[in-house]
Amino acid sequence: MDGFMVIAEPSRRAIVDRLRAGASDVNSLVRDLELSQSLVSKHLRVLRETGVVESEIAGKRRVYRLSDRPLPDVVAWIAPFAQRWSSSFDALARALDEES
Structure with missing residues (x-):
């Protein structure tokens, strides 16, 4: 499975x-x-x-x-999305820092 x-x-x-x-x-x-x-x-x-x-x-x-062992097929599929989401969150954090 x-x-x-x-x-x-x-x-x-x-x-x-x-x-x-x-x-x-x-x-x-x-x-x-x-x-x-x-x-x-x-x-x-x-x-x-x-x-x-x-x-x-x-x-x-x-x-x-x-x-401690991840599900490799799930991790491999999610990894590209996680990188994109991380970049989006980083950009949001920078924007919020600039506003304050």
């Missing part, structure tokens, strides 16, 4: 967003996101298989956290 398919699903994006705040186990994700345990587990499996999240055993729990 490519990176775009991974992030296309709203529940997976919600899980990734939640994991930005820190590592979590399935039960905490279920509670925080108000999703079923089976749905969270299914999406975590996809996210783990594609390298978006990593997991480790901590006692009796499996804890998930975001991987």
Whole structure:
């Protein structure tokens, strides 16, 4: 599954967003996101298989956290836009500085 398919699903994006705040186990994700345990587990499996999240055993729990590895196809596609947006924001900042 490519990176775009991974992030296309709203529940997976919600899980990734939640994991930005820190590592979590399935039960905490279920509670925080108000999703079923089976749905969270299914999406975590996809996210783990594609390298978006990593997991480790901590006692009796499996804890998930975001991987440091980006989705290369998504990053490659977004990079040219990010450069353009960055230039636009730089120009806006200069214009605002000149006004003050």
